[in-house]
Every structure is written in C-alpha cells, then in structure tokens.
C-alpha cells in the first residue's frame with residue numbers, strides 16, 4: 001500500500017494537537033492507509049513543540065519540524081511538503097476544521113488515479129456574513145486571475161507525488177498553496193466537506209492580515225492593478241485636455257475664469273492618482289526585490 005503524508009501547519013495549537021493526532025491515527029488505521037503525520041510548528045509561543053515531541057515518542061509515524069520564528073501558514077505548508085516521503089501528500093489544518101474522514105475519501109480518489117484531490121467547502125461554517133461577503137469578492141478576483149474556479153477553494157488537498165514535486169520546484173517567495181495547486185493542472189477531482197467548528201484555540205486571522213494576504217495573492221497572480229492605473233491615466237489625460245480647451249475658450253471670449261478653481265482641483269486629483277499609481281508600482285517592485293534577494297522562505301530550527 002502507498003504511503004500518505006499528512007502535512008499539518010500548526011501555530012499555537014497545543015490545546016488541540018494531541019486530539020488531532022489521536023483522531024487521524026484512528027481514522028487512517030481503520031481505513032488501513034499507511035501514513036506519516038508531519039506537524040510543522042510555525043514558531044509557536046506555547047507548548048506546541050513539546051506536544052509534537054511527546055506525540056513522536058508515543059508514535060514513530062509522527063514527525064515534527066520547528067521554525068525559528070513564525071513564517072506563516074504558506075511557509076509551513078512548503079516545509080511540510082518538502083519533508084513528506086509519501087507517494088501522495090495531504091495538507092490540512094490541525095484544528096480539526098477539516099474533517100479527517102474526508103481524508104480517507106480523498107485517498108480513495110487518489111487510488112482511482114486522480115493526481116490532485118481538492119477539498120471544496122460545502123459551507124463556510126460559522127463565519128460572519130461580512131466575512132463571507134469580503135472573502136467572496138476576493139475569490140471572485142482570484143478565480144479570474146488564476147483562471148480556475150476558486151469560490152469554494154481551501155487548503156485541504158491531497159496531491160500525488162508528481163504534483164508535490166512540481167510545487168516544490170516553484171520557488172516563489174510568497175507561495176499561495178490553494179491557487180498554486182489548482183494552477184499546476186493535473187488530473188483533478190473534488191471532494192466536498194463541511195467546515196467544522198474549531199475544536200479548541202482561536203483563529204489566527206484578523207482583518208488587516210486578511211487584507212494583506214488578499215493583496216499579496218492578487219499581485220502574485222496578476223499585473224492587472226498596474227494596467228488599471230494606465231487606463232485611469234488615459235482617462236484623466238482626456239478629462240484634462242477637455243478642461244484645458246474649455247479654459248482657453250473662456251479666456252478667448254473674455255468670460256470670467258472661474259474654471260481656474262476647477263483646474264486646480266483636477267490637478268490635485270491627478271496628483272493623488274499618480275501617487276496611488278506609484279504605490280502600486282512600488283508594491284510590485286518590492287515583490288521583485290524580495291525575489292531577487294532570494295532569502296529562505298522559512299528556517300527550520302528543530303526536527304524530529
């Protein structure tokens with residue numbers, strides 16, 4: 001039978017980790033699936049690493065990586081996949097919001113010959129309607145720019161070894177697992193799941209973090225914001241040309257030049273658009289700068 005590696009990014013999850021490991025072990029053993037569990041401690045400040053060490057002592061199927069600081073979930077997924085030895089590898093949250101039983105369903109799909117098995121959310125659990133609405137807009141944009149339907153996408157996926165190797169070769173500094181794993185193609189199947197309530201602990205997301213995440217991922221897949229700025233530039237060129245003509249005409253016919261105030265306002269508007277444009281270009285430039293620097297995406301300080 002083929003080995004399944006389960007990658008579990010974990011940040012301050014000491015309350016739930018032993019329970020997650022216990023349930024996964026039970027479910028995978030019952031389904032007779034050979035497995036390894038790879039917990040990636042993303043620089044936790046609680047007892048997450050001690051729990052992983054304890055789990056490893058109880059069960060050699062459990063492996064652990066510990067980051068030197070918090071590098072983020074995407075980095076944790078990369079490190080976990082790089083350490084995975086399985087013929088296929090699954091990525092799932094370690095807070096039991098991704099139901100372990102679905103993992104078995106995904107594995108069966110993989111056995112049927114699918115190379116990417118995506119967990120798609122049937123419902124978004126207990127998220128507020130404002131959250132669902134903003135997430136909806138983000139995924140509509142992402143679906144357009146990645147040219148794949150991401151409206152129900154999640155990080156809960158199972159990948160064949162071939163797909164894992166392709167992902168590991170993608171060396172970008174700001175990886176976005178749920179988009180990359182769709183973007184690479186391969187024979188894909190989907191398995192629906194209901195997002196469960198967090199078994200313990202708290203979500204690590206807040207609004208500023210979500211906005212940063214959304215902007216970074218849109219920029220990672222699309223240069224459209226820069227093109228929008230160009231279009232706005234042309235629009236304002238047109239408006240200023242018309243205003244200038246009106247202004248000149250009024251001067252020629254000797255009409256009072258109250259248009260001056262309008263012209264000043266227009267200049268201020270153009271000035272602010274230019275600054276926003278510079279900001280957008282600067283954002284892309286900073287991303288290129290980070291790529292050129294080529295710093296590691298994560299630093300592993302301990303390994304078991």
Ligand code: UDP
Pocket residue numbers: 008009010011012013042070071072073076092093094095097202203204205
């Ligand atoms: N996580 C991580 N690093 C981070 C933030 C989160 O490894 O900086 C892990 C976290 O431990 C969990 C998963 O990513 O296993 C999803 O995080 P969370 O539950 O906070 O997100 P939500 O489910 O609320 O979207």
Ligand code: MG
Pocket residue numbers: 093095097198203
């Ligand atoms: Mg969660």
